[in-house]
Amino acid sequence: MRIVLFGDLHLYQLAVWPWQLLGKRLLGQTNLWLNRRNRFRIDLCDILAEKILSLNPDAILGTGDLTTTSLKDEFLAARKWIQQLRHACPVHLVPGNHDRYTFTSARQRYFERYLSDAQDIGFPYHNTLSPNLHLIGLDAAGPRCLLSWGKLGNEQCRRFDKILNQIPESKEHPLIIMCHYSLGSPSNCHQEPPSHGLRDLPQLTKILQNHSRPILYLHGHVHEPWLWRPDKLPHVIALNAGAPVFTTPRFPMGQGFWELDFADPSNFQYTHHALAPDNTWQSESLTPPSETGLSATLQGIT
C-alpha cells in the first residue's frame, strides 16, 4: 500500500474585487501581496501533481490549507488540482484554518462543497484505506478574528473517542489520524506559539493516551516537514506534511511531500520528496526516532 501525504498548498489569487476585502480577508490578502506571494511558488503545482501521480499511490491524503483566504476562486482552483489526483485514486482531506478563513466561507461550507470526498462529509469521519487500515479525519479549523488557533470541541472529541473504541486493535497496522493542527513541536524544530496551536490539545492528548495501539498522526499548519514521537505520546508517530510549494533556504523549490509505504506492516517506510532547482526530485528516507522529543533530521536539498 502506498500513500502520498501533502500539506499546505495555499493556492491564491492576487486580483480581488474591493468588496471581497471586507473583514479578515483584508489582512490575509495584504500579507499575500507583500510577503506570501514571494514564498509560495504556486506555478510549481503542476509539476507537483505530476510527481505525485508518477508514484502510483493507492490513496492521497491532504492535511488542509489548500486555499489562502477562502475565496471561491481559490476553491475552484484547488478543486481542479484535486480532481486530477482523484482520477488516479481516492483523495481524503481535512480543512485548514485558511479553508475557513472568513465567517462567510465557513457558513457557506465552501470546503465541503468544493473539496470533500462524498465519504468524508461530517467530522470526525472514519474511512478505511485498506481492510485493516483505518483513517479518521478531524476538523479543528474555523474562522478566527485575528489569530489562527484551532479547536476540536467537546462533541467532536467525544465522537472521536467513540470511533477509536470501535476499531479493533491491530499491532500490524497503525491507525491513521489526520488533522490540520499539530500535537506540539519537536524541540529541534520551529516552536509553534499557543496562539497558532490547538486549544484543546490537552483533551486530544488524553484521548490518544487512552489508546495504546500504534497511531500515525498526520498534520500540517506549521510549514516545516518533521517526523517525531510527541512528548507524552510514545506510541504516536506525528508527521508534519510541510507546505509543498513554500520555498525556504533548505527547500528552495518548496518543501515537497511524503510517500508512505506499507509493504511490510512492521516496517513502514517514510520517504520525503522535494524539488531541486534543476527541476529534478530528490528523495530522502527517514526513520522515526525511537524516543520522544526530537524530530528525525531532514537534510533538505543538497
Ligand SMILES: [Fe+2]
Ligand atoms: Fe494552517
Ligand SMILES: [Fe+2]
Ligand atoms: Fe498553512
